[in-house]
Amino acid sequence: xxxxxxxxxxxxxxxxxxxxxxxxxxxxxxxxxxxxxxxxxxxxxxxxxxxxxxxxxxxxxxxxxxxxxxxxxxxxxxxxxxxxxxxxxxxxxxxxxxxxxxxxxxxxxxxxxxxxxxxxxxxxxxxxxxxxxxxxxxxxxxxxxxxxxxxxxxxxxxxxxxxxxxxxxxxxxxxxxxxxxxxxxxxxxxxxxxxxxxxxxxxxxxxxxxxxxxxxxxxxxxxxxxxxxxxxxxxxxxxxxxxxxxxxxxxxxxxxxxxxxxxxxxxxxxxxxxxxxxxxxxxxxxxxxxxxxxxxxxxxxxxxxxxxxxxxxxxxxxxxxxxxxxxxxxxxxxxxxxxxxxxxxxxxxxxxxxxxxxxxxxxxxxxxxxxxxxxxxxxxxxxxxxxxxxxxxxxxxxxx
Amino acid sequence: xxxxxxxxxxxxxxxxxxxxxxxxxxxxxxxxxxxxxxxxxxxxxxxxxxxxxxxxx
Numbered sequence: 001x002x003x004x005x006x007x008x009x010x011x012x013x014x015x016x017x018x019x020x021x022x023x024x025x026x027x028x029x030x031x032x033x034x035x036x037x038x039x040x041x042x043x044x045x046x047x048x049x050x051x052x053x054x055x056x057x058x059x060x061x062x063x064x065x066x067x068x069x070x071x072x073x074x075x076x077x078x079x080x081x082x083x084x085x086x087x088x089x090x091x092x093x094x095x096x097x098x099x100x101x102x103x104x105x106x107x108x109x110x111x112x113x114x115x116x117x118x119x120x121x122x123x124x125x126x127x128x129x130x131x132x133x134x135x136x137x138x139x140x141x142x143x144x145x146x147x148x149x150x151x152x153x154x155x156x157x158x159x160x161x162x163x164x165x166x167x168x169x170x171x172x173x174x175x176x177x178x179x180x181x182x183x184x185x186x187x188x189x190x191x192x193x194x195x196x197x198x199x200x201x202x203x204x205x206x207x208x209x210x211x212x213x214x215x216x217x218x219x220x221x222x223x224x225x226x227x228x229x230x231x232x233x234x235x236x237x238x239x240x241x242x243x244x245x246x247x248x249x250x251x252x253x254x255x256x257x258x259x260x261x262x263x264x265x266x267x268x269x270x271x272x273x274x275x276x277x278x279x280x281x282x283x284x285x286x287x288x289x290x291x292x293x294x295x296x297x298x299x300x301x302x303x304x305x306x307x308x309x310x311x312x313x314x315x316x317x318x319x320x321x322x323x324x325x326x327x328x329x330x331x332x333x334x335x336x337x338x339x340x341x342x343x344x345x346x347x348x349x350x351x352x353x354x355x356x357x358x359x360x361x362x363x364x365x366x367x368x369x370x371x372x373x374x375x376x377x378x379x380x381x382x383x384x385x386x387x388x389x390x391x392x393x394x395x396x397x398x399x400x
Numbered sequence: 401x402x403x404x405x406x407x408x409x410x411x412x413x414x415x416x417x418x419x420x421x422x423x424x425x426x427x428x429x430x431x432x433x434x435x436x437x438x439x440x441x442x443x444x445x446x447x448x449x450x451x452x453x454x455x456x457x
Contacts, residue, residue: 350428
């Protein structure tokens, strides 16, 4: 379709050109585009588009620390909480977050409530962690330390006070900000300002750096301090989530999150730079630094399927019942040497398939790592049924 | 797949008997000896709880 009008005047002044006379943001400065010191969004998968492991997991509760659905967003628990959740990658088709440009969200559906009668150290949170080397642009621990803005869309059944926390795990320092969910089960955009911290450099390297926590519910020991810790300081457990409502006090409760962005500096809802949407593949590739699998996208890990399996090719020495080897190069450099779990074509964990071309596939065969690196994994099947090809699925995990 | 509870940890050697720098956890997960790997950090805590890593077969 040909453009009927290009706003040349705005191009001269540096404003965003608007096709067909539509309404656009007027200048790069107003849009915040000249303020970001980074080219890509600091938060990977902030639009919740990528969910490699699964799109829905039930029964998440006590002992279930980990990454279950949405890439890079971790469920963490403390002590022995009674609450149980279903964690889902939710598809959006309406609501304020949808009209703001988001089609996916992280949803926590409370399926077993927790009245906190066994309170104390109970805790349920959603966490996002950055690598240290990706956070020095905040100049934390220097005289030029920057403020932080964390913005996100939230929809919660529970109205009232909710808490978001920034943590510096290098120096065990933290700061919390309270925000209000005003209307039940309605998408609301929150823009939270966190102070700068001239103490405690986060450092460099691939270890855990800055962490963002969203509290779901907590026991008394996380909130019985005198006040919320609203200035950076050594972490005081009893001030972390003071005032947080209990999102787990009813099985009717849901909690949804999307559009997470972290910006350098202090912004309001009117000056916040636009969310930096990445296309799906760019987003997926950034997630694969932390998790990669051969199971086809959308296929549950451990499914009985040969779709996506790696094949070693013909064995150089012909058919053998002895050792067979293969090397697989990861899609991107992993954060750390990953934990690798193999699966055969029947979904048996810890095994591979050995294929005797012409005779058939043998499942549940011996499989192991010969060497592992951040770049690739060399695998070996050390001796089993006669075959000329080895075939396997894997998942490689190097999350924070 | 998250490693929620560690039951067994065994060294993984090559056929030539050299340590591969990996441990086999619960019989299915190959965890590298890399202090930046969070599963290896879990192994260190497991060992600190008086558990013992098995030698390779």
